[in-house]
Amino acid sequence: MTLPTRDSSPDALHAAMVRRLIHTGAALTVAVAEAMAAVPRHLFLDAPPRVAYSEQDIITKRAADGPVLSWASAPGTVATTLEQLIVLPDQNVLEIGTGTGYTTALLAHLIGKGGHVTTLDIDPDITAAARDTLTATGHTAITAITGDGRHGHPDGAPYHRIVAAGTWDIPAAWWDQLTRGGRLVVPLRLRGQSYSIGFAHRGDRMVSDTIEHAGLTPMIVHEGERTASIHRDSLVSLVLDHDQPINSAVLSGVLHRGQAVAVSGVTLGRDAPVDGIWLRLAATEAGCCRITAQPSAVTSQLCTPAIPVGSPALVNEDSLAYLTLTPERYGYAHVLGAIGHGPKRHQLTDRIIAAIHAWDQDRAAAPTITLHRSTPDTTTRTRLIIKGANRLTITY
Template sequence: MSTATGTPPEALRTQMVERILAGQRLAPAVEAVLRHVERHRYVPDAPIADAYNEQAVITHTFPDGTHLSCASGPIIVAAMLDALHVEPGHNVLEIGAGTGYNAALLASLTGVAGQVTTLDVNADVTAAARRNLDDTGYSHVRVITRDGAEGAAEHGPYDRIIVTVGAWDISRTWWDQMVPGGRLVLPMRWRGTTRAVAFTKRDDHWESDWVFLCGFVPMLGQPGEHSATVDPDRLVTLHYDTDQPVDVDALQGVLDREKVEVWSDATVGGEEPFDRVWLRLTATDDRTVRIQADQKAVTSGFCTPAIAVRSPALIDGGSLAYLTTRRSDDQQGCWQLGAIGHGPDGEQLANRILDEIAVWDRDRSADPHLVAYPTGTTPPDDTTGKLITKPENRLYLAYDRQ
């Protein structure tokens, strides 16, 4: 079997792994299973070259065209798998069956003494995963059609749980079905951004030690986010969490109100990431949301976020400010970071964004430390960090451990 260009799958798989290793270290066992499992056989309808490129391969969609399931890009698959720390003999639960590829990787890591159970709420997804796993020699992997938030207590407790759909909250059942000291890796959504986070189960809380930028299809059944347009042409949308008191009516037409631009001294190269500015804002300011602008709004100059489809913004009453960029006059090929504000408090909000740009600029690689206390557990009085309240957890974010 080969691609149209004549490159065999084995060579494409080797190229995929080498590309991953160029950007991150992997445990030898994780590298070995990535070299072994034939990813193209889990997306049989896609060109073989696409199976090994750094891209998500969409496998199922809703009737309205939104994505229901996909094969995630190899870099995030490898990163989350490495952070999970799977060992031979482990009992592993996967939430989000996808194509079955990730379950095959897990089964290769757990070995004959281990167990892997994968869940998905959609019967078409589980049927395809079951078929792919059977066809590639992983018929021993359990595939169950079920809401992933329910877990699978009948096959637990689990040493490891991995979630491969965007989770707005951490299900209490995952806590109950995890062994003490067990490890959970999931794409966690808060304040409009998504980060893969690795948690360890402590006596009464989850504690993180790894955070990684990612994007995933949202998990069904966790309606923790709202969205609202703020202009008559519906070109600009704000996305915010249910615990945020957003006055949607007050924000209507905000982009037509007084405007101010403020600029920092920080610049980035063309491919240099600056997403941790957003992380800084989520850990310090409850007013942080996501702004999304249609290309028409960007082209006309009506709304120009740093990244049109996903950038951080601050909102307060009828005022708004968002992160933006412009070409640097002093450094060729670089972009200067700034903020644009609208409304009576727009300048104050824009300067607040500049404050966090300055902090980020002093340590561009720092990630927050996350602690989550499940419902029914009581955080100590001296717990520090920005509190984000979710139905099943109290999530704290802090950059300096106390």
């Protein structure tokens, strides 16, 4: 994280943030850049201006037992989300997940005096604090209410745009309250990973046209997921979707069974994301899921995923394989590979290597992610992902 070092006044730090967002491409349009310049971020945060204008998420509320309940996403994440949303003057916008009210203020700037923003949060304390800050900063033409975001806010519908906190599925209320041709931007969970997806509403379908790395606060419950330990003391776990026919019990101890190591020859820069490979696997593999390994599991070489807190894995009955990295000779990059365990370890590592090579042929390629309100007619090569009442396809 790079912080400005010269003039430390709020105005100077604010201006430096906007320049950074333009330089990095997070703010691509004049409208978004002007909105980011018009709304002082530090007024919405209980943090020093130097921190408020840095490129970092800031925790704003924790539960009594420690888990994070709310945070303010980094400015770059917010700007990217606004670019995905394509807000136009005079539109009616619903924001699900109020947070500090900062994004609410940016939305209000983008729609101008002829539009309206309704912001909704399940936590009354968050709603009240955001309402106070919005009023104090002159943003009075905003409706801030407390409620369950899964139900939207029918009294203010229909909406031209809906922007939401992270979720595992798209509730029916969002379909119904968004105008046909409107846009929904949401960090959506796909096989254990989140992607910020810009959807266009096409009646019985939501069709993606932008996919970005996700960084927004998730809604409290991902009801479509379950976590299963595959080693004692939960040193290694899998995050699975309820539609996946995976019996985690037969994987207990799999990491001590026969091992296969496969190397792709494809390199990845330090700290580069593996989202593209993950999406490739999610598009084609019924057993694609998330593997997590505790530090002691990594140190002991029991399990060494590419990213220990969450990497793509494949499961087939009593066998498992996952994406891994090995340092290149001079340490400037890593070589992508796969490690497998169990009777089908070689087949699973081969499939991960194939996904790596498919991704490497065009690393910028983005699939079309389509949400269907009913089961679509698909080819045998298109895998359906079941999300509650919705069906999802990923096509390249």
